[in-house]
Amino acid sequence: MDAAPTEPxxxxxxxxxxxQLVPSPELAHGDGSAxxxxxxxxxxxxxxxxxxxxxxxxRFLVVEPYVRQSGSVEAYVTPEYFxxxxxxxxxxxxxxxxxxxxxxxxxGEYLSVSVGTSYFTLAGQSGVAYEAGAYVLFGTxxxxxxxxxxxxxxxxxxxxxxxxx
Amino acid sequence: MRRVWLLPLLLVTGxxxxxxxTPSPVPGRITHPRRDDARLAVLWVGHATVLIxxxxxFVLTDPLLGDSAGQISKRLQEPGIDPAxxxxxxxxxxxxxxxxxxSLGSLDMIEGKVRHLIVPRGGLVYVPNYAFDARELPxxxxxxxxGLRITAVPVKHVGFRYGLDAAWMTESFTGYVFEYxxxxxxxxxxxxYDGDRFRATAARFPHLDLALMPIAPIHPREFMxxxxxDPAEAVRGFLDLHADAMVPIHYGTLVxxxxxxxxxxATLQREVSARGLEGKVTILPIGGQAxxxxxxxGS
Numbered sequence: 223m224d225a226a227p228t229e230p231x232x233x234x235x236x237x238x239x240x241x242q243l244v245p246s247p248e249l250a251h252g253d254g255s256a257x258x259x260x261x262x263x264x265x266x267x268x269x270x271x272x273x274x275x276x277x278x279x280x281r282f283l284v285v286e287p288y289v290r291q292s293g294s295v296e297a298y299v300t301p302e303y304f305x306x307x308x309x310x311x312x313x314x315x316x317x318x319x320x321x322x323x324x325x326x327x328x329x330g331e332y333l334s335v336s337v338g339t340s341y342f343t344l345a346g347q348s349g350v351a352y353e354a355g356a357y358v359l360f361g362t363x364x365x366x367x368x369x370x371x372x373x374x375x376x377x378x379x380x381x382x383x384x385x386x387x
Numbered sequence: 388m389r390r391v392w393l394l395p396l397l398l399v400t401g402x403x404x405x406x407x408x409t410p411s412p413v414p415g416r417i418t419h420p421r422r423d424d425a426r427l428a429v430l431w432v433g434h435a436t437v438l439i440x441x442x443x444x445f446v447l448t449d450p451l452l453g454d455s456a457g458q459i460s461k462r463l464q465e466p467g468i469d470p471a472x473x474x475x476x477x478x479x480x481x482x483x484x485x486x487x488x489x490s491l492g493s494l495d496m497i498e499g500k501v502r503h504l505i506v507p508r509g510g511l512v513y514v515p516n517y518a519f520d521a522r523e524l525p526x527x528x529x530x531x532x533x534g535l536r537i538t539a540v541p542v543k544h545v546g547f548r549y550g551l552d553a554a555w556m557t558e559s560f561t562g563y564v565f566e567y568x569x570x571x572x573x574x575x576x577x578x579x580y581d582g583d584r585f586r587a588t589a590a591r592f593p594h595l596d597l598a599l600m601p602i603a604p605i606h607p608r609e610f611m612x613x614x615x616x617d618p619a620e621a622v623r624g625f626l627d628l629h630a631d632a633m634v635p636i637h638y639g640t641l642v643x644x645x646x647x648x649x650x651x652x653a654t655l656q657r658e659v660s661a662r663g664l665e666g667k668v669t670i671l672p673i674g675g676q677a678x679x680x681x682x683x684x685g686s
Contacts, residue, residue: 228509231555
């Protein structure tokens with residue numbers, strides 16, 4: 223018999239929430255000093271072109287590693303915190319952007335790269351940044367470099383990207 | 388909770404294998420696997436990968452043809468056949484979605500040789516858009532073409548690939564029975580011991596010529612026992628199935644448990660001897676080929 227592909231019932235779970243709380247450490251350089259920071263990732267919407275043609279290419283929040291790393295474009299939001307300013311609240315950086323993943327080895331599960339752009343705000347000043355990344359172990363571990371041409375305290379950021387789903 | 392601490396240990400074990408070992412060569416690898424003297428022959432490529440010849444049809448199970456499973460668990464011995472020497476494959480089956488059974492790089496290697504890819508229900512979500520036909524086969528349903536009939540049969544395992552997807556990937560594991568010209572072969576992929584499921588398959592297929600039975604990983608048993616038969620349980624399953632012959636698989640290829648080198652094979656040999664099954668169980672080396680049913684008058 224011919225069975226239609228089965229849409230996975232992807233949904234938010236408690237273990238998924240727990241994994242999303244794990245931050246990615248990062249180091250920013252700009253204005254003559256370096257700052258340590260942490261980044262979290264949220265994916266409100268993702269479109270995958272690597273997924274099987276018979277299945278929905280859309281994901282909301284929860285994204286399986288293959289679906290992301292095999293080729294996709296995602297809208298993302300990343301709350302970040304840097305050691306910056308005199309008050310705790312000064313260091314929070316809201317950032318939103320678009321990122322595209324391109325598979326290189328084993329349909330991205332062994333190695334994939336990404337390019338993206340984002341808009342961020344730090345201490346009332348906003349800017350545009352561009353980024354590139356590379357990922358192994360089905361996207362669980364990677365490095366990202368983010369550059370803001372306008373300079374400022376976050377002119378360049380190196381991130382050890384830790385992400386599971 | 389006792390099992391949780393075992394997961395990172397298994398990961399470390401696999402990573403150790405990745406960094407400190409290289410696959411050893413298979414001496415005298417077969418370059419022409421087609422056996423004109425056989426009606427039913429099998430070539431063990433390693434792990435759960437078996438090339439099955441049923442008269443003029445070829446089926447390949449769970450192809451794992453690269454140097455590692457999931458970038459973590461390194462191969463101990465190279466594949467038992469060069470993928471370039473595989474014949475055109477009438478069907479390739481995937482039993483479940485773990486990295487040692489659904490290897491995308493391996494499917495890439497053989498894309499031009501495959502006519503049909505069969506995966507368990509829900510499995511296509513992790514299968515790329517290949518040139519060949521790919522389809523899901525729910526349990527107790529069949530796919531048939533050119534007289535080759537493939538039926539998904541129940542086993543006891545798990546359907547996730549990454550771990551967190553266990554919450555919704557609850558059905559993506561299966562065994563298969565292949566039938567062609569009156570020949571029949573059972574392939575469970577991975578399975579724990581479940582007499583009811585083995586006997587249900589035997590009731591549906593009362594004459595199986597061959598059962599390809601996994602025999603490892605054995606240890607840690609409190610963790611592996613829920614999803615994998617050990618050699619003694621594999622033999623029990625074989626007897627439940629009432630198959631004529633058994634070939635053990637899924638051992639000695641990767642580091643994916645705490646088994647000592649050679650333990651699974653030695654344990655199986657003791658079990659086979661204790662039960663007097665020497666004439667029914669054929670233990671192959673990786674790359675070894677056995678004629679299970681010779682062709683009458685074949686040379």
